[in-house]
Amino acid sequence: MTSGNIRRAIAAVAALLLPAAAHAHLVTTGFGPFYDGVSHLLLTPEDALPALALALLAGLRGARAGRLALFALPGAWLACGLVGLAFPTTSPTGTLTTVSFLALGGLVAADARLPPGWVVGIALVLGALHGYLNGSAMAEAKLGILGLAGIVATLFVVVALAAALVVALRVPWTRIAVRVAGSWIAAAGLLLLGWSLRAA
Amino acid sequence: MTDGLPMRPARHRDSLARAACAVAVLAWPLVASAHVEAGRAEGLLAGLRHPVSGLDHVLAMVAVGLWGAQLGAPAIWLLPVTFPVVMAFGGILGLLGVPLPGVEIGIALSALVLGLAVSAAWRPPLVAAAVVVGLFAVFHGHAHGTELPAGASGLLYSLGFVAATGLLHATGIGIGLIQRWEWGKRVLRAAGAAVAAAGLYFLWRAFA
Numbered sequence: 001m002t003s004g005n006i007r008r009a010i011a012a013v014a015a016l017l018l019p020a021a022a023h024a025h026l027v028t029t030g031f032g033p034f035y036d037g038v039s040h041l042l043l044t045p046e047d048a049l050p051a052l053a054l055a056l057l058a059g060l061r062g063a064r065a066g067r068l069a070l071f072a073l074p075g076a077w078l079a080c081g082l083v084g085l086a087f088p089t090t091s092p093t094g095t096l097t098t099v100s101f102l103a104l105g106g107l108v109a110a111d112a113r114l115p116p117g118w119v120v121g122i123a124l125v126l127g128a129l130h131g132y133l134n135g136s137a138m139a140e141a142k143l144g145i146l147g148l149a150g151i152v153a154t155l156f157v158v159v160a161l162a163a164a165l166v167v168a169l170r171v172p173w174t175r176i177a178v179r180v181a182g183s184w185i186a187a188a189g190l191l192l193l194g195w196s197l198r199a200a
Numbered sequence: 201m202t203d204g205l206p207m208r209p210a211r212h213r214d215s216l217a218r219a220a221c222a223v224a225v226l227a228w229p230l231v232a233s234a235h236v237e238a239g240r241a242e243g244l245l246a247g248l249r250h251p252v253s254g255l256d257h258v259l260a261m262v263a264v265g266l267w268g269a270q271l272g273a274p275a276i277w278l279l280p281v282t283f284p285v286v287m288a289f290g291g292i293l294g295l296l297g298v299p300l301p302g303v304e305i306g307i308a309l310s311a312l313v314l315g316l317a318v319s320a321a322w323r324p325p326l327v328a329a330a331v332v333v334g335l336f337a338v339f340h341g342h343a344h345g346t347e348l349p350a351g352a353s354g355l356l357y358s359l360g361f362v363a364a365t366g367l368l369h370a371t372g373i374g375i376g377l378i379q380r381w382e383w384g385k386r387v388l389r390a391a392g393a394a395v396a397a398a399g400l401y402f403l404w405r406a407f408a
Contacts, residue, residue, distance in 0.1 A: 006217065013220045045355060097355075109281055174275040182360045183281045187288035191358035194292035194345065 033143040037150020040134075041158070046097040047130055047151075048158070053104035053185050054126055055159040056178050058119050059166025060108065065116040066163035069123045074156045076127025077134070081148040084135020093133050094196050100126060101189025108182025111175075203319030232328045243353030248358020250344055251368060256307050256402045257340060261365055263314035263395045265335055269390060270318060275326055279333050284362050286334040290341025291358070296347075303385055304406040306339030318392025321385075328338015340365070 041048055051073065058069035079134075104126070107114070138147040169175050233378045248298070268279040293300055301307075313332065316322070344361045375391070378384030 009217050009220055045359060049359075109285070173277070176281075179277070180280050180366060183284050184359075184366055187284035187362045188355065188358045190285065190288035190364075191291045191295070191345070192355060194288075194295035195354040195358075197292070198295045198297075 015199030020097060033138075033146035034150040034153075036141075036143050037138070037147035037152075039064060039150075040147070040155045041138075041151045044136075046093060046115075047134065049185055049188070050097075050100035050104050050126060050130065051155055052162055053101075053108050053182060054119075054123055055162035056108045056182060057104060057112070057114075057161075058123070059160045059163040059169075060111055060175065060178060061116060061119055063167050065114075065119040066167050068116055068120045069163060070122045070156070070159050072123040073127045073159055074152045075129035076124045077155055078148065079133035080128040080154045081135035081152065083139075084132040085139045085145065085148065086135075088136035088139040089133070090136070094192070096129055096133065096148070098189055098192040098196060100130070101185050101192060103189075104177055105182045105184070105189055109179050109186050110182075111179055118127070234384055241356075243356035244360045247344075247357035247362075248364045250347060250361050251340075251364040254343045255398065256311055257343075257365075257397050258368060259395045260307065260310040260314055260336065260340065262372040262375070263311065263392070265369040265377040266318045266388060266391065266395075267314055267329070267333075267372075268369070269376020270321060271323060271326075271329060275329055276373060278330060278365065280373070282330055283333060283337050283369065284366060286337040287341035287344070287365060288358075288362065290338035291345035291361075292341075293338070294342040294345025294347075300339065300342045302406075303339050303343050305403065306336065307343060307401055308324035308402035308406045309404055310336035310339060310399070312396050315392050315394070315396030315399050319389050319396055320392075321389060365387065397407070 041051075054069060054073055055066075057064045104130075107122075134151055135148055138144060138151075141147065166178055168174075169178070251261060264279055264283060268276040277325075314336070317332070376388060379388050
């Protein structure tokens with residue numbers, strides 16, 4: 001390492017160690033609700049796993065299905081999320097989560113040979129139902145449209161990355177690994193059914 | 201650094217730079233999540249821990265992977281895909297309090313039978329292999345389903361134990377890939393015999 005590089009490394013370390021204002025409450029930056037929306041999707045398996053399963057299913061069905069799902073799912077999620085913001089509901093979400101896990105996990109595990117149109121249809125239904133409930137939750141938490149925007153932006157990224165990864169898989173066992181992931185989601189759905197039956 | 205200071209050896213300077221980078225990484229401020237939703241992290245960790253907390257579960261799950269690898273395609277992927285779903289069915293029975301007689305005996309038998317299958321390099325028809333594995337999956341699922349800690353998230357607990365079980369299968373499959381070599385086949389059969397011996401011990405303990 002040359003002396004110039006050492007100086008640059010020391011300057012970089014000093015810059016990193018420089019104390020800066022810590023925005024513990026992002027409301028001061030105006031972007032708090034957006035990041036709340038981002039973290040909501042990533043930290044809520046009830047929403048994240050069905051979306052991931054849909055992305056895996058679309059990826060298994062090829063590039064065209066993946067491209068269509070990439071816009072259909074976030075689009076429906078946003079549209080019905082806005083409806084949820086305007087007309088919120090307080091219905092429990094347990095049944096929807098169970099059905100989403102079972103249906104989408106099962107389709108991925110079975111590597112169901114669905115045409116792209118069917119994948120888009122499933123994406124629209126999934127986006128509409130989860131989006132509406134997310135919109136209602138955002139209204140209740142007073143996060144508004146910024147929170148919903150955070151969710152939908154994250155959803156777009158998750159679907160793009162997951163579907164593109166699966167489309168690019170060529171080695172047979174890697175596609176089987178995707179199906180195993182689907183079976184895990186379906187199994188979790190089956191157990192959720194057990195939890196809801198026990199609670200009833 | 202040459203101005204007024206003796207030139208240090210290159211290796212020493214690289215070590216300094218690496219140490220500076222390590223300090224910078226350690227000093228990087230992280231988000232402190234003070235309010236994690238109650239019970240969720242606990243549920244996930246409990247679920248991940250449960251299948252690896254008992255040697256009987258661990259050996260049986262790894263043996264499923266070993267046997268799948270030994271049987272080759274399509275069993276190598278059929279067994280890990282079907283097992284979690286059938287195990288979840290057993291989990292539902294446990295959750296609903298449906299009594300399943302001899303759960304501990306069934307789990308011990310799973311290690312014994314699967315170990316013997318690997319040891320003997322048994323190659324039954326695919327359906328028969330799936331039925332054998334599925335039958336034992338019900339016992340394992342039942343045991344997991346009845347043992348959720350109080351206050352933990354059911355969903356995260358379920359995800360945790362399904363993932364941990366799947367990773368144990370993957371471990372078995374990974375080890376089982378040694379069967380492509382002649383010596384590997386012998387080691388695999390010896391490992392099967394060891395699992396069967398452990399299963400016999402668990403069975404004796406279940407009856408004791």
